[in-house]
Amino acid sequence: MFVALRMQLKDIFYKIPLLATSGSMNTEVTSLTMDSRKAGPGSLFIAVRGTVTDGHAYIETAIQQGATAILCEEIPAETNPDVAYIRVQNSARTMGLVAANFYDQPSQKLKLIGVTGTNGKTSVATLLFRLFRALGYRCGLLSTVQNQIDDDVIPATHTTPDVITTNQLLTKMLAHGCTHVFMEVSSHAVVQERIAGLSFVGGIFTNITHDHLDFHGTFDNYIRAKKGFFDQLPASAFALTNVDDKRGLVMLQNTVARKETYSLQTLASFKGKILADSLFGLNMLIDEREVWFKLIGQFNAYNLLSVYGTAILLGEDPTEVLTMLSGITPPPGRFEQVVSDDKIVGIVDYAHTPDALQNVLETINELRSTDEQDYMPQIITVVGCGGNRDTSKRPIMADIACRLSNRVILTSDNPRNEDPMDILEQMQAGVSPVDFKKTITIEDRHEAIRKAVELAKPHDIILVAGKGHETYQEIKGIKYDFDDRVVLRDAFADRRNQ
Numbered sequence: 001m002f003v004a005l006r007m008q009l010k011d012i013f014y015k016i017p018l019l020a021t022s023g024s025m026n027t028e029v030t031s032l033t034m035d036s037r038k039a040g041p042g043s044l045f046i047a048v049r050g051t052v053t054d055g056h057a058y059i060e061t062a063i064q065q066g067a068t069a070i071l072c073e074e075i076p077a078e079t080n081p082d083v084a085y086i087r088v089q090n091s092a093r094t095m096g097l098v099a100a101n102f103y104d105q106p107s108q109k110l111k112l113i114g115v116t117g118t119n120g121k122t123s124v125a126t127l128l129f130r131l132f133r134a135l136g137y138r139c140g141l142l143s144t145v146q147n148q149i150d151d152d153v154i155p156a157t158h159t160t161p162d163v164i165t166t167n168q169l170l171t172k173m174l175a176h177g178c179t180h181v182f183m184e185v186s187s188h189a190v191v192q193e194r195i196a197g198l199s200f201v202g203g204i205f206t207n208i209t210h211d212h213l214d215f216h217g218t219f220d221n222y223i224r225a226k227k228g229f230f231d232q233l234p235a236s237a238f239a240l241t242n243v244d245d246k247r248g249l250v251m252l253q254n255t256v257a258r259k260e261t262y263s264l265q266t267l268a269s270f271k272g273k274i275l276a277d278s279l280f281g282l283n284m285l286i287d288e289r290e291v292w293f294k295l296i297g298q299f300n301a302y303n304l305l306s307v308y309g310t311a312i313l314l315g316e317d318p319t320e321v322l323t324m325l326s327g328i329t330p331p332p333g334r335f336e337q338v339v340s341d342d343k344i345v346g347i348v349d350y351a352h353t354p355d356a357l358q359n360v361l362e363t364i365n366e367l368r369s370t371d372e373q374d375y376m377p378q379i380i381t382v383v384g385c386g387g388n389r390d391t392s393k394r395p396i397m398a399d400i401a402c403r404l405s406n407r408v409i410l411t412s413d414n415p416r417n418e419d420p421m422d423i424l425e426q427m428q429a430g431v432s433p434v435d436f437k438k439t440i441t442i443e444d445r446h447e448a449i450r451k452a453v454e455l456a457k458p459h460d461i462i463l464v465a466g467k468g469h470e471t472y473q474e475i476k477g478i479k480y481d482f483d484d485r486v487v488l489r490d491a492f493a494d495r496r497n498q
């Protein structure tokens with residue numbers, strides 16, 4: 001059911017602090033937008049200062065396209081008498097409050113849980129979504145891979161959508177009868193106020209390591225951004241943190257939410273222990289109960305523990321939660337295995353940060369040594385680093401790949417607007433002279449994966465890192481079809497036919 005929205009400015013700005021207004025607050029608004037290109041008759045255009053340009057420069061364009069009201073930090077020198085202008089301190093933050101009022105506070109009408117941290121957000125949010133569906137609830141998911149309303153998949157453009165889109169999606173979720181929504185909260189989203197005005201019942205912190213220093217400048221700023229999410233939680237919410245992470249408690253320093261912890265190493269509200277970890281899954285002890293899970297690796301033990309803790313904090317029964325959780329599969333592109341007929345194990349994983357790459361490779365190294373055959377399988381890693389993103393992680397990731405693999409093929413991963421060879425040279429700079437002979441540099445990712453398959457012998461493990469679920473390779477503004485899993489599968493098939 002689609003209900004056309006129509007609201008007067010005085011209702012949209014109910015209880016929102018304003019610095020100045022010009023024009024009538026009885027003006028009717030039928031849509032919200034922060035992009036002049038999407039403004040139409042009856043729009044409220046919100047001028048936001050961005051990283052590339054300033055939305056204030058597009059106020060006139062938005063009015064020409066029919067916008068009847070403008071929310072901004074600076075009212076233009078020349079105003080249009082038919083348009084209402086509202087000046088506020090921070091238009092990005094106010095946009096969140098406006099969106100919540102316009103859509104009638106959807107986040108307050110369901111249980112919204114946010115997940116933040118460098119790695120594990122998609123994994124934890126998706127596991128929660130799958131768990132709560134298995135427990136019988138109608139659920140929503142906002143994640144890097146996709147947004148979802150029960151079975152209905154809505155493509156995602158960001159890890160955390162802009163706040164107007166989020167409120168629209170929450171409204172659809174409510175209409176569908178969803179009671180629980182799990183969303184990723186990226187550090188960009190916190191800084192850009194994409195979560196302003198949302199009402200969370202809980203927040204989860206996974207971990208924090210090196211990433212996005214291009215955007216945040218320093219590691220301290222990055223920590224502050226993640227912490228900003230917990231600072232915003234209300235007293236009625238819970239804040240669940242990983243105390244095995246050095247910054248786990250820092251995250252909760254200033255929150256008024258109820259503090260809860262999880263750990264594999266120390267005393268915590270939710271305590272877990274790994275009993276066995278293999279290519280078939282994890283055996284863990286959680287709250288004195290022994291359970292087998294389908295996920296692999298220590299990092300997934302943390303993800304599972306945070307999911308368990310969240311479910312208990314939301315009032316679910318421990319035994320039922322563990323029973324359901326033991327049957328749940330990982331999200332796409334997270335340690336996804338593609339095995340050849342002659343038993344080469346391909347692993348496609350979204351590890352695109354130094355910490356994630358290290359975790360995945362350490363896991364592969366540990367699991368490899370427990371294999372039964374006489375032959376010690378070789379690890380061949382195919383990896384690249386994204387263009388127009390944090391440059392400082394490039395040499396570090398190449399070094400980690402070399403230290404933890406027998407062969408490394410350096411290749412492209414969404415070069416975007418950069419020259420792929422520049423990125424590859426920056427990666428090569430991190431490789432020690434001793435390790436250099438392990439590496440081959442092949443700019444074309446397709447060729448790189450085929451080379452790995454050509455080099456592999458039965459039982460070897462090929463890790464294709466960085467793109468996981470992605471189905472494109474972005475080069476100079478164009479997204480070409482590309483899927484690591486498909487390329488790997490095709491290369492295995494060609495090997496069989498040779």
Ligand SMILES: CC(=O)N[C@H]1[C@@H](OP(=O)(O)OP(=O)(O)OC[C@H]2O[C@@H](n3ccc(=O)[nH]c3=O)[C@H](O)[C@@H]2O)O[C@H](CO)[C@@H](O)[C@@H]1O[C@H](C)C(=O)N[C@@H](C)C(=O)N[C@H](CCC(=O)O)C(=O)O
Pocket residue numbers: 034035036037048049050051052053054055056058157158159160161162186187188189192
């Ligand atoms: C660096 C960054 O985060 N950019 C985001 C930001 O864009 P921006 O600040 O560059 O915007 P801008 O181009 O300067 O424009 C400023 C304003 O003018 C408006 N405008 C602009 C042009 C015009 O003709 N008319 C007009 O109205 C724009 O709509 C915008 O409101 O705000 C936009 C609207 O919300 C986002 O789409 C955009 O995401 C870009 C595409 C992006 O790639 N973001 C990535 C880095 C990101 O956000 N990633 C995180 C996950 C990271 C992780 O944890 O791994 C995510 O949450 O997805």
Ligand SMILES: Nc1ncnc2c1ncn2[C@@H]1O[C@H](COP(=O)(O)OP(=O)(O)OP(=O)(O)O)[C@@H](O)[C@H]1O
Pocket residue numbers: 117118119120121122123124144159184206207299300302303333334335349350351352355356357359360468
């Ligand atoms: N708890 C964890 N700790 C460390 N590494 C993890 C953890 N969970 C997953 N990983 C690794 O990080 C990769 C990305 O995981 P995931 O997609 O869940 O993270 P994310 O935080 O959503 O990433 P993004 O910032 O791109 O949205 C996985 O493919 C895996 O290699």
Ligand SMILES: N[C@H](CCC[C@H](N)C(=O)O)C(=O)O
Pocket residue numbers: 144159352385386387389413414466467470
């Ligand atoms: N959310 C992350 C994903 C990075 C994935 C990697 N494949 C890349 O393109 O760098 C980003 O937009 O920075």
Ligand SMILES: [Mg+2]
Pocket residue numbers: 121122123143144145159184
């Ligand atoms: Mg994610």
